[in-house]
Amino acid sequence: MGGTQAIRGGKDGRGGLGNVLSGLAVAIGFALFLGGFVWGAFVYRPYTVPTDSMMPTVRPGDRVLAQRIDGGEVRRGDVVIFTDSMWSDLPMVKRVVGIGGDTVKCCGAGGELTVNGTPLDEPYADTTGPETGLAMPPGQAPSPGTPFEVTVPEGNLFLLGDRRAASLDSRAHLQEAGQGTVPRSAVSARVDALAWPSVTMLDRPATYADLPGGTSRPGPLRLQLAAVVAGAALVVLGAAYGPLVRALGRGRKQERAGVR
Numbered sequence: 643m644g645g646t647q648a649i650r651g652g653k654d655g656r657g658g659l660g661n662v663l664s665g666l667a668v669a670i671g672f673a674l675f676l677g678g679f680v681w682g683a684f685v686y687r688p689y690t691v692p693t694d695s696m697m698p699t700v701r702p703g704d705r706v707l708a709q710r711i712d713g714g715e716v717r718r719g720d721v722v723i724f725t726d727s728m729w730s731d732l733p734m735v736k737r738v739v740g741i742g743g744d745t746v747k748c749c750g751a752g753g754e755l756t757v758n759g760t761p762l763d764e765p766y767a768d769t770t771g772p773e774t775g776l777a778m779p780p781g782q783a784p785s786p787g788t789p790f791e792v793t794v795p796e797g798n799l800f801l802l803g804d805r806r807a808a809s810l811d812s813r814a815h816l817q818e819a820g821q822g823t824v825p826r827s828a829v830s831a832r833v834d835a836l837a838w839p840s841v842t843m844l845d846r847p848a849t850y851a852d853l854p855g856g857t858s859r860p861g862p863l864r865l866q867l868a869a870v871v872a873g874a875a876l877v878v879l880g881a882a883y884g885p886l887v888r889a890l891g892r893g894r895k896q897e898r899a900g901v902r
Contacts, residue, residue: 664883671876678869685709685862687831689723689733695803695810696721696735699766705838706735709861713826716741716799717858718757719850721833724801726824728815735833736811737766740792740800740823741855747791755802763849768805790816798823834861 686707691700699721700706708723716722720738725731740746740757750756755764790813794800800823803809812822836842843864846857 660883664880667876667880667883671873671878671880674869674873675877676873678866678873681869682863682866685866686834688837689735689831689833691735693808695805695808696737697805697808698768699737699804699844700735700833700836704836706833707835707837707863708831708833709863710830711832713799713829715858716826716829716832717846717850717855718744718853719847719857721844722799722801722829723831723833724824724828725830726828728818729810729824733830736801736803736809738799739802739812740794742794742796742798742826744794744800745791746794746800748789757850757853760853764847766804766847767802768807770807788813792816792821792823794823795820797826799826799829832858832861834863 686709689706689708691704691706692702694702716738718738718741721735722738723733723735725733739755739762744757745759747756750761752761755762792800792812798820800812802811802813812824815822833844835844843860846860850857
């Protein structure tokens with residue numbers, strides 16, 4: 643009888659079904675925790691944004707997490723990382739406004755950008771800045787509101803910074819081959835979230851949702867974070883089981899001793 647109780651309850655919280663389950667929880671939790679990090683490292687790549695051309699969405703010095711993707715997965719409204727030798731030898735971050743076949747124009751009747759005649763509602767963009775003429779000095783960003791009209795070649799992208807008065811983007815390369823557009827193959831990643839100094843997911847702009855192709859789907863970052871958090875919780879709970887049972891056992895013994 644006494645031996646059976648020892649097997650069921652475990653001595654001082656050791657052994658028994660509860661301890662087996664706690665060990666299983668630790669093992670599963672560790673697998674989830676480590677797996678979430680490994681999965682994240684495989685799918686995402688961190689970048690530090692050096693300039694203010696994507697303000698207010700991304701500020702200088704911000705760390706972002708960008709999902710590794712093929713250029714063919716890019717949709718309008720995506721904030722992408724790309725490298726194009728005509729622009730710079732370094733990776734750059736801009737927002738996709740037009741894709742192959744689109745006609746991007748500035749400006750509509752209300753002063754907004756239009757894509758295939760549809761005005762864009764861009765709450766993410768900073769369009770303030772001095773109004774100037776068409777001619778811009780070399781290396782200077784065109785002023786918001788500077789007129790242009792571009793039909794994007796198939797397989798290319800038209801890219802703008804969110805801070806229009808401070809961004810050297812497709813508008814600054816209109817006189818080059820492709821009218822400032824960039825091949826899809828130049829894209830290496832799509833920004834999904836800010837990682838530092840705050841943790842914030844980037845929303846897909848609703849203004850592009852009704853255009854053909856719609857917007858892209860968020861990557862698996864939320865699921866990866868959930869796996870890491872759940873794994874950590876299971877490890878802590880499983881590891882705490884033994885000490886908790888022992889503490890409760892000692893408390894009961896002291897209570898019994900007090901009753902005697």
